[in-house]
Amino acid sequence: MPSEAKPAVLVTGATGFLGINLLHALSLAGVRTMGMASNPLPQTALNSLAESGPLPVVELVDVRDSTAVSEVFSKYRPMVAIHAAAITSSADRERRSAQAIIDVNVAGTQSVLDACTASGVQRMLYISSGAVYGEATFGTESVGETTPAVPTRLYGVTKLAGESLVRRHSELHGLGTVTARLSAAFGPWEYPTDVRDLMSPMLQLATAAHCNETSRYVTDTKRNWAYAPEAAAAIVALALKPEPAYDCYNVCPQSLGTCEPWVERLRGAYPDTGFIAVRAPEDATVVYDADPRRERAPITADRIRQELGSGLWSTHAASLDHYLAWLKAHNPNDF
Secondary structure, three states, X not given: OOOOOOOOEEEEOOOOHHHHHHHXXXXXXXXXXXXXXXXXXXXXXXXXXXXXXOOOEEEEOOOOOHHHHXXXXXXXXOOEEEEOOOOEOOHHHHHHHHHHXXXXXXXXXXXXXXXXXHHOOOEEEEEEEHHHHHHXXXXXXXEOOOOOOOOOOHHHHHHHHHHHHHHHHHHHHOOEEEEEEEOOEXXXXXXXXXXXXXXXXXXXXXXXXXXXXOEEXXXXXXXXXXXXXXXXXXXXXXXXXXXXXXXXXXXXXXXXXXXXXXXXXXXXXXXXXXXXXXXXXXXXXXXXXXXXXXXXXXXXXXXXXXXXXXXXXXXXXXHHHHHHHHXXXXXXXXX
């Protein structure tokens, strides 16, 4: 990356959970930013972004429309692209809409890669997921970037396919590429959209509490929960790094946490709301991406710590405190 000027950055999927956090992180970094998404920014996100600097332009484009994607890149000619557009699918959507998931997550990635090359982008950072590790994410063996990626669900399959496309495109066209495998995320700007099927347990519990509805949840095992604003800041730093040492990074804190401390915070914030621990997921009102009772393998993130330093992450407790304060200022039902 050129060091004499901060590059313009284009974010795909800019109005989703991670996308809005990326826009905020780029604004805090003082980077000229534009976005591309299939839906407009929620008004609350627009208001928040306006407080921190110039509002990014967000072009409403479906990533499956390769011509429209190319036109946006040609119009703005960013130096860096962060490709976050994806369908984060449940098993139900896999059964009924597999082709759409593949079209967005795989073909859409190729459209962005082609647009990057045609418009002179120097680096594309691809947002992947810990889902590529499949069953390796359960158990006691730690999971690192060299752990074999054997996804078990279509979302992970498409993310791994996207990684392969990114790597091969880089070999063929000389585009600088980096892959960021994001762990389970929670925090500000998470809200339901038509491309993200399952909200984090943290948001589900908070939304129910705000509506004074009793939540039934399963006490979960520890995992590498990533606080979304910090994950976005790390991803932006990787995207702008002059010479990254690796082409693939796990993005998560080393520390492990559970949802139970979050329940305790919500009990204090909403003393008239019920929170009931149940034994089995089928008895819970909170929906999980996998059985929360299964032991989670610790995910190692030594590469990103070597690359960006050790001050990337707050403690799990501090992240929960920050998120609760944020939710007190932002009604989760307003998005």
